[in-house]
Amino acid sequence: MSRHTPLLQQLIDALRILPGVGPKSAQRMAFSLLERNREAGLQLGAALTAAMNKIGHCQQCRTFCETELCHICTDPKRALDGIICVVGSAADQLAIEQTAQFKGRYFVLQGYLSPLDGIGPQDLGLDILGKTLAEGQVTELILATNPTVEGDATAFYIAELCHKRQVKVSRIAQGIPIGGELEFIDGTTLSHAFSGRKVF
Amino acid sequence: MSRHTPLLQQLIDALRILPGVGPKSAQRMAFSLLERNREAGLQLGAALTAAMNKIGHCQQCRTFCETELCHICTDPKRALDGIICVVGSAADQLAIEQTAQFKGRYFVLQGYLSPLDGIGPQDLGLDILGKTLAEGQVTELILATNPTVEGDATAFYIAELCHKRQVKVSRIAQGIPIGGELEFIDGTTLSHAFSGRKVF
Incomplete structure (x- = not known):
């Protein structure tokens, strides 16, 4: 059975790190770039290197950010009512x-x-939130x-922090999604x- | 509406060049690498750069290859019966x-x-095949x-080359696929x- 050349195999293996990309898609992606769009492939390589090296976290809210503070934390209008929304990921924030x-x-x-994966309050920056x-x-x-086991546990933990500091804490409503059929x-x-x- | 930071946006745009990757998947891929696997992201960046720059074509059969000749063209056993199979892409060859x-x-x-896309016999290396x-x-x-219009037209053109040189030319069978239902x-x-x- 034929094998790929070393660099091609390395590229196919590396592409499989992307979520939802299996061996067949990775091979298709590699061939597509090599056949039709090497320039874009180089650009993607450079964009990956730049992003992985230079994108850090906002010092205040921990979202992905290339500067010390993100554009929301530096916007005085967003601090007017003193409300903070706690989300699990930057994708959730975006939604x-x-x-x-x-x-x-x-x-x-x-x-x-x-705890089983060794992720404690410090890893989630809850010391920063506490401050x-x-x-x-x-x-x-x-x-x-x-609304998962981990999400609920984390919510309870943060609610405790709020109770200690006498800060009002709420949770977004859980129920039937709009447009869903019972x-x-x-x-x-x-x-x-x-x-x-x-x-009602 | 919130926008991504410049480097993140650049990465998401660059990921969309991959076949089958839309804006949502590109965003998911970027977040996944940033959140969980920056090391792999850097490796993918390096693999892309190396592959785009260093993978060329076999001088004899035009498949993707990092050396002058590919491992099939350098294998004397593969030349024993003097048969050449013409395929459209390296992926077809692999299949x-x-x-x-x-x-x-x-x-x-x-x-x-x-012809409409400006792809002529020279671009497919048919001069090399003729030699x-x-x-x-x-x-x-x-x-x-x-078995498409372009594939058929190319097949007819190559068959003509063979007839001129009095080389036997055949085509793989077209019919119902095995396991298919009529x-x-x-x-x-x-x-x-x-x-x-x-x-029969």
């Missing part, structure tokens, strides 16, 4: 920003508490962590929606 | 190699004749081009299968 509903600042955990809470400028902290919604979500019912 | 059925050499066109045919070592040329096979394939029927 919330795209609703254009929330006008406060963020705190990006970049993960969730997971921010201690400064007394925060009027409310909104928890927008994933028939196809899982039982856990449905029972959460019942127990979280509101006066 | 044939994986059947372990064909023991001869290849000629990889790296594309098909397409190889003129040397008189080729006993048979097997056409394994795609009910679901398209009409063109089915009528080709009928006109190409063989004595």
Whole structure:
């Protein structure tokens, strides 16, 4: 059976690190770049190197950022009401920003508490968050962590921090998604929606 | 609406050059590398740069190759019967190699004749193929081009080259795929299968 040349094999192996890329897609990607678009391949190589080396974290909210503070943390308008929204990842932050509903600042955990994987409060920057809470400028902290076991555990931990500092803490609503059909919604979500019912 | 930082946006745009990667997947890939695997991201960057710069073409069969001649062209066993198989791309060559059925050499066109896109015989290296045919070592040329308009046109052109040199030329069989169900096979394939029927 034929094998690839060393550099080609190395490229195919390296492409497989991308999420959702298996051996067949990686091979297709490598051939596509080599056949049709070497210039773009070089640009992608340079963009990867630059991004991996130069993108850091905002010193205040921990989102991805190339400067000391991100554009949200440096915007005085976003601090007016003193609300901070805690999210699990930069992708979650982006999803919330795209609703254009929330006008406060963020705190990006970049993960969730997971003692088995050795991820503790320090790894999520909860010491930084604790300091921010201690400064007394925060009027409310909104928890927008994933509704998973890790997300819930992390939410409980952060809620404790808030209670200690007497900061108001809330959590985004859990219930049936808009446009969903009850028939196809899982039982856990449905029972959460019942127990979280509101006066109409 | 929030925008990405410049380097992140540049990385997301660059990732979209990969086949099958849209804006959402590109964003997911960028975040995944930044969050979890910067080391692998750097390796991918280096592998891309090395591959784009250093992978060339075999001087004899035009497949992707880092040396002057590929491992098939340098293997004397593959020249024993003097058969050359003409394929459209290195991926097609690999697919044939994986059947372990064909023991001869290849000629990889790296594309098909397409006058509208300005792709002529020279661009497919057909002058090199013509010289190889003129040397008189080729006993048979097997056409394994795609069964498409461009593949067919290219096959006819190469068949003409062979006729001029009095080299035997054949084409891989077209018909119903093994394991397929007649009910679901398209009409063109089915009528080709009928006109190409063989004595049983």
